[in-house]
Amino acid sequence: xxxxxxxxxxxxxxxxxxxxxxxxxxxxxxxxxxxxxxxxxxxxxxxxxxxxxxxxxxxxxxxxxxxxxxxxxxxxxxxxxxxxxxxxxxxxxxxxxxxxxxxxxxxxxxxxxxxxxxxxxxxxxxxxxxxxxxxxxxxxxxxxxxxxxxxxxxxxxxxxxxxxxxxxxxxxxxxxxxxxxxxxxxxxxxxxxxxxxxxxxxxxxxxxxxxxxxxxxxxxxxxxxxxxxxxxxxxxxxxxxxxxxxxxxxxxxxxxxxxxxxxxxxxxxxxxxxxxxxxxxxxxxxxxxxxxxxxxxxxxxxxxxxxxxxxxxxxxxxxxxxxxxxxxxxxxxxxxxxxxxxxxxxxxxxxxxxxxxxxxxxxxxxxxxxxxxxxxxxxxxxxxxxxxxxxxxxxxxxxxxxxxxxxxxxxxxxxxxxxxxxxxxxxxxxxxxxxxxxxxxxxxxxxxxxxxxxxxxxxxx
Amino acid sequence: xxxxxxxxxxxxxxxxxxxxxxxxxxxxxxxxxxxxxxxxxxxxxxxxxxxxxxxxxxxxxxxxxxxxxxxxxxxxxxxxxxxxxxxxxxxxxxxxxxxxxxxxxxxxxxxxxxxxxxxxxxxxxxxxxxxxxxxxxxxxxxxxxxxxxxxxxxxxxxxxxxxxxxxxxxxxxxxxxxxxxxxxxxxxxxxxxxxxxxxxxxxxxxxxxxxxxxxxxxxxxxxxxxxxxxxxxxxxxxxxxxxxxxxxxxxxxxxxxxxxxxxxxxxxxxxxxxxxxxxxxxxxxxxxxxxxxxxxxxxxxxxxxx
Numbered sequence: 001x002x003x004x005x006x007x008x009x010x011x012x013x014x015x016x017x018x019x020x021x022x023x024x025x026x027x028x029x030x031x032x033x034x035x036x037x038x039x040x041x042x043x044x045x046x047x048x049x050x051x052x053x054x055x056x057x058x059x060x061x062x063x064x065x066x067x068x069x070x071x072x073x074x075x076x077x078x079x080x081x082x083x084x085x086x087x088x089x090x091x092x093x094x095x096x097x098x099x100x101x102x103x104x105x106x107x108x109x110x111x112x113x114x115x116x117x118x119x120x121x122x123x124x125x126x127x128x129x130x131x132x133x134x135x136x137x138x139x140x141x142x143x144x145x146x147x148x149x150x151x152x153x154x155x156x157x158x159x160x161x162x163x164x165x166x167x168x169x170x171x172x173x174x175x176x177x178x179x180x181x182x183x184x185x186x187x188x189x190x191x192x193x194x195x196x197x198x199x200x201x202x203x204x205x206x207x208x209x210x211x212x213x214x215x216x217x218x219x220x221x222x223x224x225x226x227x228x229x230x231x232x233x234x235x236x237x238x239x240x241x242x243x244x245x246x247x248x249x250x251x252x253x254x255x256x257x258x259x260x261x262x263x264x265x266x267x268x269x270x271x272x273x274x275x276x277x278x279x280x281x282x283x284x285x286x287x288x289x290x291x292x293x294x295x296x297x298x299x300x301x302x303x304x305x306x307x308x309x310x311x312x313x314x315x316x317x318x319x320x321x322x323x324x325x326x327x328x329x330x331x332x333x334x335x336x337x338x339x340x341x342x343x344x345x346x347x348x349x350x351x352x353x354x355x356x357x358x359x360x361x362x363x364x365x366x367x368x369x370x371x372x373x374x375x376x377x378x379x380x381x382x383x384x385x386x387x388x389x390x391x392x393x394x395x396x397x398x399x400x401x402x403x404x405x406x407x408x409x410x411x412x413x414x415x416x417x418x419x420x421x422x423x424x425x426x427x428x429x430x431x432x433x434x435x436x437x438x439x440x441x442x443x444x445x446x447x448x449x450x451x452x453x454x455x456x457x458x459x460x461x
Numbered sequence: 462x463x464x465x466x467x468x469x470x471x472x473x474x475x476x477x478x479x480x481x482x483x484x485x486x487x488x489x490x491x492x493x494x495x496x497x498x499x500x501x502x503x504x505x506x507x508x509x510x511x512x513x514x515x516x517x518x519x520x521x522x523x524x525x526x527x528x529x530x531x532x533x534x535x536x537x538x539x540x541x542x543x544x545x546x547x548x549x550x551x552x553x554x555x556x557x558x559x560x561x562x563x564x565x566x567x568x569x570x571x572x573x574x575x576x577x578x579x580x581x582x583x584x585x586x587x588x589x590x591x592x593x594x595x596x597x598x599x600x601x602x603x604x605x606x607x608x609x610x611x612x613x614x615x616x617x618x619x620x621x622x623x624x625x626x627x628x629x630x631x632x633x634x635x636x637x638x639x640x641x642x643x644x645x646x647x648x649x650x651x652x653x654x655x656x657x658x659x660x661x662x663x664x665x666x667x668x669x670x671x672x673x674x675x676x677x678x679x680x681x682x683x684x685x686x687x688x689x690x691x692x693x694x695x696x697x698x699x700x701x702x703x704x705x706x707x708x709x710x711x712x713x714x715x716x717x718x719x720x721x722x723x724x725x726x727x728x729x730x731x732x733x734x735x736x737x738x739x740x741x742x743x744x745x746x747x748x749x750x751x752x753x754x755x756x757x758x759x760x761x762x763x764x765x766x767x
């Protein structure tokens with residue numbers, strides 16, 4: 001039946017479809033990033049094709065990896081994790097699949113518009129009005145689906161991951177609707193204030209909250225160890241809820257916006273160390289005595305790498321938000337490196353871990369090749385390290401250039417080798433992602449005789 | 462069960478408090494008065510800067526170019542005020558500077574330069590990594606350039622001025638010095654060191670010892686801006702000084718011939734930026750003109766040692 005083919009009611013189909021869509025958009029999004037990176041070192045690589053000029057690629061890259069890859073992957077992971085934590089089925093697989101189609105329609109629309117330069121001109125909120133409405137609808141249906149699943153739960157207490165997921169699904173639709181400001185025109189600086197409320201909270205109120213929730217889900221499961229402290233985990237949750245939302249203004253610290261707003265932003269940015277340290281204490285204490293498993297268990301290796309990057313990015317963040325460091329580092333590639341550290345290093349890794357852990361349990365088919373998982377890990381890990389190092393050094397050269405008033409064309413050439421390294425790192429990461437996609441394709445769509453002895457879902461609490 | 466309800470209520474209250482404090486409150490409390498220095502998009506029959514702004518947004522220029530000068534940014538013109546941005550929606554403040562800040566870009570370069578820069582950035586700025594925007598239609602490009610030329614025009618005073626007609630018509634024809642020759646430049650160097658270096662610095666970077674005490678800082682001749690000057694304009698500047706600064710009128714100090722020699726030398730100062738190449742790799746292969754550097758003693762013979 002057509003309805004069943006389009007809006008499947010099979011258990012786990014929504015989660016699976018979301019994850020597969022995420023992998024697909026990740027290749028397009030990261031590919032655009034890679035091409036943009038190549039254009040930094042070879043500015044005349046592509047000539048006279050506006051769709052492939054750097055700003056258009058960047059616009060698409062940001063939206064594809066944030067809305068396509070990470071968000072869709074997150075929803076897929078939540079559709080798998082929430083039922084397993086609530087010990088019940090997903091409230092409505094049909095609704096889930098409907099959301100999946102809506103979200104993919106958004107991504108197709110985003111691809112067609114952004115790559116052609118049809119943009120609202122606001123960083124991270126470039127999508128047009130129609131797409132904004134669609135995303136908002138999708139977010140609300142997702143929230144409804146997850147909330148109803150939790151309402152129907154068979155367990156009494158909510159595990160901390162559920163707190164994170166429910167929190168994120170409560171506040172992120174609001175942040176998104178406020179941040180897109182599609183139907184209002186605010187005067188320039190007010191536009192910037194709201195813009196950075198959104199721009200930073202798409203990270204804090206969505207990527208961080210869901211990502212940390214996934215860490216809390218994955219680490220105890222992968223290591224077969226109980227979570228170190230539930231009290232500490234709640235402290236972390238409340239820390240994020242309290243301190244993350246006002247931090248956005250630290251992006252415009254030197255612009256003429258009100259000082260009190262900047263003060264709130266800087267203070268809450270520094271206070272973010274509290275949730276971060278509680279989260280990481282919890283993770284590393286849970287990992288105690290289990291480190292040797294990282295050698296063999298690939299999902300765990302992805303998760304632990306993610307936690308390590310989380311530590312680095314969350315030490316960098318408050319440091320950069322303080323006025324005197326911001327004075328020096330703002331506007332440079334250091335910040336770009338930091339953003340990649342958060343989204344690619346931390347949350348993309350934890351999502352990858354969730355997919356490597358969850359997909360076999362959703363579909364009942366084991367991964368096609370462990371070797372390819374390893375290749376994916378090393379390409380992505382080393383590629384990312386290379387990117388981080390090159391962007392950080394490039395950023396330091398740039399910041400010295402700005403701080404000492406040297407014209408751009410004098411220090412610009414000094415950065416060329418680092419642009420080159422960054423391009424190489426982009427190629428490595430995209431290659432890793434292609435291997436990932438190939439592996440997923442092989443394991444799901446090859447008629448597998450091995451499917452019977454796959455690691456099927458033994459549903460653990 | 463009660464615990465969850467309390468928790469949920471707590472989350473809701475926390476979140477709405479934060480939204481009120483950081484989104485709604487600034488909208489209510491922060492209403493800057495429009496300043497006189499906002500950008501004026503004056504449409505003419507040829508160009509439409511307001512449309513140029515839309516192209517600026519469409520082409521994503523703000524991903525690499527910021528539009529707010531900070532306290533520490535030297536050489537990027539006056540600081541911005543909150544009132545400057547009242548008509549700037551969507552805001553183009555930007556987040557990263559892969560290229561220079563454009564807050565006060567208007568008038569820094571002639572429009573033809575800006576257009577050449579859009580079509581082939583590396584032809585006019587060898588080290589640039591800006592993508593070529595040659596795919597823009599002629600109208601788009603003209604509008605975009607006119608938008609760039611409005612940036613900061615109400616804020617800055619260095620709109621592109623031209624020399625008065627008498628310098629083109631009277632002085633230029635009776636010029637006796639070949640201002641493109643090395644000999645004239647060498648002759649001009651001595652005049653420069655005696656008359657100009659104290660403020661403009663030995664290397665013409667605007668960092669001479671007197672510059673410390675000057676409120677209006679001396680010009681930095683190594684900036685690309687100055688290589689746009691035609692001979693007549695240099696001669697006019699040197700002769701008449703710069704109004705509003707301590708720059709003297711050298712037509713009362715130097716002879717006409719000496720001023721031409723000086724022009725010849727000044728033209729050699731930004732030499733290293735005048736080189737245009739097709740590829741970055743060729744950059745180091747083009748020979749540069751290196752004038753012999755003066756020792757400190759030659760520069761200031763009366764220093765008397767330690």
